[in-house]
Amino acid sequence: MLSFTQVDVFTDELLFGNPVAVVHGADGLSTEQMAAFARWTNLSETTFLLSPTDPAADYRLRIFTTARELPFAGHPTIGSARAWLAAGGAPKSGGRLVQECGAGLVSLRANGSRLAFAAPPLLRDGPVSPSTLGAVAASLGLAPDDIVDAQWADNGPGWVAVLLADAEAVLALAPDPAAFVEYTTVGVVGPHPPGAAADFEIRAFVADDAFFEDPVTGSLNAAIAQWLIPAGKAPATYTAAQGTKLDRRGRVHIEQSDGEIWIGGDTVIGITGTVDL
Incomplete structure (x- = not known):
């Protein structure tokens, strides 16, 4: 049984933001199990908290839609950070969290129920043809x-x-x-x-x-x-x-x-429990 949290993101009142499903301690799950659970939750994203492989990171995150895995997504990043903190996670650096994901390392900062992430570099920008x-x-x-x-x-x-x-x-x-x-x-x-x-x-x-x-x-x-x-x-x-x-x-x-663009939002934990995967 794994701990499970569902967090409403970018809102200070449950039911008015964007929910993300978060599975804790997911190191033992296969990619196929993660993808299947994401399809089952039928949310825009479902995430899985794992042990980091980079010593600078506090945790590693994998992010799945119902159709594919994403290297990065914003509301899952904020919601998963809230779930990790609520479960007793303590950042190594004190004031900032560091998430490891497919896009690399992403910094976050917390202010009560509001969290913000530093916008990662764009993979593609410029004019549209x-x-x-x-x-x-x-x-x-x-x-x-x-x-x-x-x-x-x-x-x-x-x-x-x-x-x-x-x-x-x-x-x-x-x-x-x-x-x-x-x-x-x-x-x-x-x-x-x-x-x-x-x-x-x-x-x-x-x-x-x-x-x-x-x-x-x-x-x-x-x-x-x-x-x-x-x-x-x-x-x-x-x-x-x-x-x-x-x-x-x-x-x-x-x-x-300080040369960075921070994207912040309030968070509300709506569901906590366990899931048998």
């Missing part, structure tokens, strides 16, 4: 001229990020699932007016084995921040809302400090 932009626009039900700007924003899942004129345009999107053929992970961002509860609205669309909208997405928010802040399209500190169209209240807190 006109042909790709046309395909992405079609998948979103947009004309190419509706897109203010676009950027490759891949830190693992393969994101193409799209900037629209405003949050209202983001919320009005009606994507065509059948059009997500080649570009299967698309993120969309638009600014809210001054004085709103959040600075930006974000939506994330994924078409791995089936099309779905992700409630709140740490990896996408990290990649978008790495694009918008250096480009002068977003301030060094801002808050993004996500999940609005799914009746969630996801809030992602972004801060650039």
Whole structure:
């Protein structure tokens, strides 16, 4: 029997964020067992905490969707860190946690129930070609001229990020699932007016084995921040809302400090127990 935790991420109230299933002490599980359990939980991601192989790391994390293993993902990183700490984990360096995963070492810092990770380097960035932009626009039900700007924003899942004129345009999107053929992970961002509860609205669309909208997405928010802040399209500190169209209240807190971009969110533990794998 292995310890099990389910954590709601990017929310301060259970049921309004993005849940991740976390299995503790998973060193004895095979890749096939992990993948099968991730399919069974049917969440966007399921993670497995293991002993680190890098002496600098506090723990090692493997991250699975229902269809594949990811080298990195944001809300599973924050949720798994919360589960590890709640189970008695103590960081080697005191103030920071270090996660080992497929993307390398990822630093995290904790402030009560809110945790933040340092955005990992992008695997791919830069402009999106006109042909790709046309395909992405079609998948979103947009004309190419509706897109203010676009950027490759891949830190693992393969994101193409799209900037629209405003949050209202983001919320009005009606994507065509059948059009997500080649570009299967698309993120969309638009600014809210001054004085709103959040600075930006974000939506994330994924078409791995089936099309779905992700409630709140740490990896996408990290990649978008790495694009918008250096480009002068977003301030060094801002808050993004996500999940609005799914009746969630996801809030992602972004801060650039000491040369790093930190992606933070509140966490709520919803389920604890054991699982027999």
